[in-house]
Amino acid sequence: MGIIGGGPAGLLLARLLHRSGIDSVVLERRDRAYVERRQRAGVLEQGTADTLRDCGAGERLDRQGLVHHGIRLHYGRRSHRLDLRALTGGRSVVVYAQTELVKDLIALQLADGGPLVFGARALAVTGADTARPVVHYAHGGREHTLTCDYVVGCDGFHGITRDAVPAGTRRTYERGYPYSWLGILAGVPPSCDELVYAHSERGFALFSMRSPTVSRLYLQVPNGTDPADWPDERIWDELDARAATWQPARGPVTAKSVLPMRSVVTEPMRYGRVLLAGDAAHLVPPTGAKGLNLAVADVTELARAFARLKDSGSAELLDGWSDTCLRRVWRAEHFSYSMTTMLHTAPGQSAFDTRLQLSQLDRVTSSPHAAAELAENYTGLP
Numbered sequence: 431m432g433i434i435g436g437g438p439a440g441l442l443l444a445r446l447l448h449r450s451g452i453d454s455v456v457l458e459r460r461d462r463a464y465v466e467r468r469q470r471a472g473v474l475e476q477g478t479a480d481t482l483r484d485c486g487a488g489e490r491l492d493r494q495g496l497v498h499h500g501i502r503l504h505y506g507r508r509s510h511r512l513d514l515r516a517l518t519g520g521r522s523v524v525v526y527a528q529t530e531l532v533k534d535l536i537a538l539q540l541a542d543g544g545p546l547v548f549g550a551r552a553l554a555v556t557g558a559d560t561a562r563p564v565v566h567y568a569h570g571g572r573e574h575t576l577t578c579d580y581v582v583g584c585d586g587f588h589g590i591t592r593d594a595v596p597a598g599t600r601r602t603y604e605r606g607y608p609y610s611w612l613g614i615l616a617g618v619p620p621s622c623d624e625l626v627y628a629h630s631e632r633g634f635a636l637f638s639m640r641s642p643t644v645s646r647l648y649l650q651v652p653n654g655t656d657p658a659d660w661p662d663e664r665i666w667d668e669l670d671a672r673a674a675t676w677q678p679a680r681g682p683v684t685a686k687s688v689l690p691m692r693s694v695v696t697e698p699m700r701y702g703r704v705l706l707a708g709d710a711a712h713l714v715p716p717t718g719a720k721g722l723n724l725a726v727a728d729v730t731e732l733a734r735a736f737a738r739l740k741d742s743g744s745a746e747l748l749d750g751w752s753d754t755c756l757r758r759v760w761r762a763e764h765f766s767y768s769m770t771t772m773l774h775t776a777p778g779q780s781a782f783d784t785r786l787q788l789s790q791l792d793r794v795t796s797s798p799h800a801a802a803e804l805a806e807n808y809t810g811l812p
């Protein structure tokens with residue numbers, strides 16, 4: 431099995447395949463330090479956490495992860511708690527940074543997994559419609575080839591594997607958003623013990639965390655924002671203004687970057703013996719905390735399909751894999767779109783649209799049915 435990309439999708443797939451006795455090679459273009467420090471997701475659905483535990487990657491997660499039974503919605507100068515556990519019959523989420531999850535999976539892969547080659551940049555995949563697809567890659571100043579039974583593109587939105595699906599076969603669905611997120615790491619304890627999603631006419635703010643001493647914060651900013659235009663003071667003043675009913679504790683900002691928002695789905699997620707998993711196949715705006723969790727779900731399902739093929743010769747799960755994933759992907763696309771448009775104030779937004787948002791927020795915070803729908807999507811549908 432050739433796996434392109436050593437992010438969460440590629441690393442977890444390699445781990446799950448290894449547990450089923452299936453060999454793989456992971457090709458990662460960056461070096462280990464780069465991959466391990468890349469700031470990304472922070473919230474794991476219960477199913478994601480269970481998958482990591484089941485494959486032996488749960489030790490630090492259980493020691494350092496923060497289990498959250500609820501989230502807060504702030505709007506109209508009021509704060510509302512959604513009791514995720516009560517609304518879903520017992521499901522919660524775990525706050526555990528993607529950087530930590532990647533470190534855990536790399537350590538496991540290097541300890542007893544197959545080859546994980548850093549600095550190996552895949553250039554192209556040929557023979558997707560043959561029984562022996564080939565990955566062409568550059569490593570150590572030379573070009574190499576890797577002939578595989580299957581190739582799985584876990585190389586993210588900017589990867590190359592999608593190109594192995596002929597343009598005439600590939601269908602891409604996408605939507606842009608008129609705003610981005612300024613992501614901030616701050617060396618200060620979170621001011622709330624649960625995540626706070628704040629709607630305000632100045633724009634959205636998210637108060638998350640990485641540990642009891644590190645806050646992870648996000649501010650809605652215009653597309654094309656330069657992080658250098660946001661000195662610490664301005665960041666804290668804007669977070670105060672959007673939090674409205676409370677004042678987050680201030681501290682040194684240790685990292686800031688701008689994340690554009692997109693919804694993208696590539697169909698199908700398979701062509702011949704080349705498959706696409708995670709961000710290589712789909713993107714969601716991070717408001718619903720789905721990106722990483724979708725990647726985990728894709729590869730968990732794929733590992734099951736390959737194990738079934740190996741053990742019984744049946745290709746039934748593998749042949750249905752793309753459709754199975756896409757049903758989950760589109761549900762997450764809708765949830766992420768819904769959370770994003772409910773909470774963000776678009777540039778030039780009409781007063782009518784703002785009242786629609788407030789009506790939706792009132793509904794979600796007053797109707798147990800509407801609240802349960804949000805909670806079920808947020809904690810991950812079975």
Ligand code: FAS
Pocket residue numbers: 434435436437438439440457458459460465469470471472473528550551552553584585586587588589590689707708709710716718719720721722723725
């Ligand atoms: P990834 O992009 O994580 O990994 C792909 C890997 O492939 C990378 O290591 C890359 O170096 C490698 N690669 C690319 N091209 C290659 C090539 N040609 N050859 C070899 N290797 C190659 N999701 C959330 O839920 N919450 C968030 O707050 C959040 N924040 C995000 C912030 C940013 C800046 C970005 C870009 C994404 C964010 N996401 C967030 C989504 C993110 O967490 C993804 O869903 C998650 O990383 C998906 O994992 P992978 O599919 O493994 O893709």
Ligand code: PHB
Pocket residue numbers: 470471472473625636638639646716717718719
């Ligand atoms: C994060 O902590 O990075 C995070 C949490 C919840 C989200 C998005 C990002 O919806």
